[in-house]
Amino acid sequence: SRSINLAVIPGDGIGQEVVAEGLKVLSAVLPQDVKLETKEYDFGARRYHATGETLTDADAEALKQHDAILLGAIGDPSVPSGVLERGFLLKLRFLFDHHVNLRPSKLLPGVETPLKGEPAIDFVVVREGTEGPYTGNGGTIRKGTPHEVATEVSVNTAFGVERVVRDAFARAQARPRKKLTLVHKNNVLSFAGHLWTNIFNQVAEEFPEVTTDYIHVDAATIYLVTDPARFDVIVTDNLFGDIITDLAAAVSGGIGVAASGNINPSREFPSMFEPVHGSAPDIAGQGKADPTATVLSVALLLRHLGYETEAARIEDAVSADLGERAGKPARSTSEIGDALAVRVAG
Amino acid sequence: SRSINLAVIPGDGIGQEVVAEGLKVLSAVLPQDVKLETKEYDFGARRYHATGETLTDADAEALKQHDAILLGAIGDPSVPSGVLERGFLLKLRFLFDHHVNLRPSKLLPGVETPLKGEPAIDFVVVREGTEGPYTGNGGTIRKGTPHEVATEVSVNTAFGVERVVRDAFARAQARPRKKLTLVHKNNVLSFAGHLWTNIFNQVAEEFPEVTTDYIHVDAATIYLVTDPARFDVIVTDNLFGDIITDLAAAVSGGIGVAASGNINPSREFPSMFEPVHGSAPDIAGQGKADPTATVLSVALLLRHLGYETEAARIEDAVSADLGERAGKPARSTSEIGDALAVRVAG
Numbered sequence: 135s136r137s138i139n140l141a142v143i144p145g146d147g148i149g150q151e152v153v154a155e156g157l158k159v160l161s162a163v164l165p166q167d168v169k170l171e172t173k174e175y176d177f178g179a180r181r182y183h184a185t186g187e188t189l190t191d192a193d194a195e196a197l198k199q200h201d202a203i204l205l206g207a208i209g210d211p212s213v214p215s216g217v218l219e220r221g222f223l224l225k226l227r228f229l230f231d232h233h234v235n236l237r238p239s240k241l242l243p244g245v246e247t248p249l250k251g252e253p254a255i256d257f258v259v260v261r262e263g264t265e266g267p268y269t270g271n272g273g274t275i276r277k278g279t280p281h282e283v284a285t286e287v288s289v290n291t292a293f294g295v296e297r298v299v300r301d302a303f304a305r306a307q308a309r310p311r312k313k314l315t316l317v318h319k320n321n322v323l324s325f326a327g328h329l330w331t332n333i334f335n336q337v338a339e340e341f342p343e344v345t346t347d348y349i350h351v352d353a354a355t356i357y358l359v360t361d362p363a364r365f366d367v368i369v370t371d372n373l374f375g376d377i378i379t380d381l382a383a384a385v386s387g388g389i390g391v392a393a394s395g396n397i398n399p400s401r402e403f404p405s406m407f408e409p410v411h412g413s414a415p416d417i418a419g420q421g422k423a424d425p426t427a428t429v430l431s432v433a434l435l436l437r438h439l440g441y442e443t444e445a446a447r448i449e450d451a452v453s454a455d456l457g458e459r460a461g462k463p464a465r466s467t468s469e470i471g472d473a474l475a476v477r478v479a480g
Numbered sequence: 481s482r483s484i485n486l487a488v489i490p491g492d493g494i495g496q497e498v499v500a501e502g503l504k505v506l507s508a509v510l511p512q513d514v515k516l517e518t519k520e521y522d523f524g525a526r527r528y529h530a531t532g533e534t535l536t537d538a539d540a541e542a543l544k545q546h547d548a549i550l551l552g553a554i555g556d557p558s559v560p561s562g563v564l565e566r567g568f569l570l571k572l573r574f575l576f577d578h579h580v581n582l583r584p585s586k587l588l589p590g591v592e593t594p595l596k597g598e599p600a601i602d603f604v605v606v607r608e609g610t611e612g613p614y615t616g617n618g619g620t621i622r623k624g625t626p627h628e629v630a631t632e633v634s635v636n637t638a639f640g641v642e643r644v645v646r647d648a649f650a651r652a653q654a655r656p657r658k659k660l661t662l663v664h665k666n667n668v669l670s671f672a673g674h675l676w677t678n679i680f681n682q683v684a685e686e687f688p689e690v691t692t693d694y695i696h697v698d699a700a701t702i703y704l705v706t707d708p709a710r711f712d713v714i715v716t717d718n719l720f721g722d723i724i725t726d727l728a729a730a731v732s733g734g735i736g737v738a739a740s741g742n743i744n745p746s747r748e749f750p751s752m753f754e755p756v757h758g759s760a761p762d763i764a765g766q767g768k769a770d771p772t773a774t775v776l777s778v779a780l781l782l783r784h785l786g787y788e789t790e791a792a793r794i795e796d797a798v799s800a801d802l803g804e805r806a807g808k809p810a811r812s813t814s815e816i817g818d819a820l821a822v823r824v825a826g
């Protein structure tokens with residue numbers, strides 16, 4: 135019989151609330167024969183303040199035993215910038231080799247976009263997750279003096295670029311429009327740019343059905359607000375992906391509905407699924423957070439584990455729920471979760 | 481008597497057409513007693529194809545003799561990506577130490593924005609122009625093999641960061657709202673991020689009237705589409721500035737009206753003013769290009785050289801012209817230039 139052994143990391147702020155709803159919907163959607171085991175882990179600001187730890191070796195070992203990880207949000211203003219990012223979020227991406235950072239953007243019916251004309255937004259960004267300027271390479275000399283020099287090194291390998299580009303081509307191939315756009319800045323960042331561009335062109339030969347194009351990252355931000363419907367699948371580097379996926383979330387209904395997966399396609403290590411939004415301490419504990427992004431992240435998680443039918447059921451439920459929101463009074467976090475749980479079960 | 485000794489670089493594609501209109505408006509706005517001398521230089525794709533040169537030492541020496549440079553656009557698909565960017569545009573920024581890359585964004589009356597609700601956009605981005613990942617530091621090993629590694633090094637110095645941050649504070653201080661936002665990614669790019677953040681906080685103490693805040697670059701793209709009116713002055717690194725100013729141009733009326741200055745505030749070397757748009761080879765030679773961005777760049781040029789009244793006259797003329805466009809048939813490049821020349825002269 136089938137089973138899912140899930141690590142659950144509610145984290146900080148609204149993370150707690152939205153993860154509870156994600157799990158509610160997950161339980162409701164799974165067929166009887168699938169055994170769901172969950173284990174909750176306490177990571178984030180509270181643990182950091184209590185113990186000074188962000189993610190120990192033992193923690194990492196424990197997480198490795200799971201099939202997948204569901205994360206709410208990590209971060210709090212009380213923790214210095216970078217500590218939880220480098221010490222937990224990025225550490226996990228690197229440790230578990232989450233090289234495919236998957237971020238779909240779809241403007242669902244009933245959802246407000248800041249853009250005029252209600253464009254037909256439906257694309258996926260495949261962001262590289264383990265290289266680029268995120269590696270922590272670099273350093274500082276003469277710190278705090280007028281002669282300080284600080285460097286950040288973007289590291290890009292053929293190995294790392296090829297595997298994510300290949301993944302993106304496969305995803306484009308499987309979609310109706312079969313279109314893949316490389317976003318980079320190869321006219322200025324020529325070393326990394328040539329590597330990305332060459333590998334992109336090479337892998338393209340293996341996917342003759344996929345239409346390809348190239349756009350500089352600065353121009354990509356223009357298209358994302360003037361013609362987002364032009365995009366189908368985008369593949370890009372870690373930093374450019376970080377930037378354009380926040381913009382993509384903003385134009386396709388906001389971070390309240392933006393899901394993401396930190397994926398290791400080999401399944402050698404568990405992949406991690408999380409809403410794009412942060413811990414939003416200003417509204418934490420008030421039942422105001424929209425759990426939709428987390429619920430959609432659960433759908434990505436299910437798809438990754440092979441539960442395509444269940445993933446699609448969740449996505450359909452979310453579409454239906456969003457479509458009926460207009461003009462109705464705002465619901466609480468758990469009311470939205472309840473409604474989605476009912477829909478997926480039905 | 482006063483004089484302006486201007487280097488004119490029409491460049492490629494529509495560069496030729498828009499620069500002609502920029503000069504037309506410049507001549508019309510200048511008082512009788514100001515002697516305008518212009519010298520045209522042939523740089524860009526044509527010269528590159530004819531001679532293989534992008535910018536020789538002799539060229540640079542000649543340009544240095546001018547008070548300022550007006551550039552149309554450089555670039556053509558027939559030239560490999562990066563050649564003219566590194567060989568001309570960036571070379572000039574570095575040679576002439578254009579460390580303040582100034583990019584105002586203002587949604588003028590009558591101009592269409594892709595955003596709902598016609599937000600009151602009026603901010604200036606001060607983008608660092610000589611450091612960051614633009615320095616060309618980095619390299620490639622095992623090129624073309626499956627073991628290729630390509631690096632890009634972002635170089636940030638206290639000297640370089642402080643001067644641009646100080647310039648941005650002075651600009652914020654001079655504006656009614658007196659607000660300055662630092663945009664970076666200091667939670668991930670911690671070496672450069674700490675340098676920027678520390679210097680920003682230090683310089684802030686000298687400008688007690690200026691309100692400050694900090695936003696990560698990814699979140700900044702969200703604000704630029706959901707609440708662009710929140711920004712007054714933004715200071716940021718070279719690459720982040722490249723990305724967010726294209727987005728800023730898109731939301732505030734498009735690159736048809738986006739002006740920029742590559743400024744050396746010391747005036748040791750000439751500053752260069754150019755529209756944010758490129759050479760647009762698809763519409764070149766057809767009289768279809770909007771010269772407004774170039775004309776607004778001429779205003780920045782005049783302000784830099786101390787002609788504040790004339791700069792403001794151009795900006796007012798552009799506002800008035802844009803405000804009367806709605807519902808009228810499209811005009812040609814030179815018709816728009818003529819109309820603006822008449823307005824500034826009147």
Ligand SMILES: CC(C)[C@H](C(=O)O)[C@@H](O)C(=O)O
Binds near residue numbers: 220223667
């Ligand atoms: C929190 C931060 C480290 C992270 C990133 O930059 O990747 C976040 O912005 C994201 O996009 O997941």
Ligand SMILES: CC(C)[C@H](C(=O)O)[C@@H](O)C(=O)O
Binds near residue numbers: 321322352565569722
């Ligand atoms: C053409 C390119 C080198 C340049 C840049 O990246 O700075 C352009 O995008 C700009 O913004 O001026």
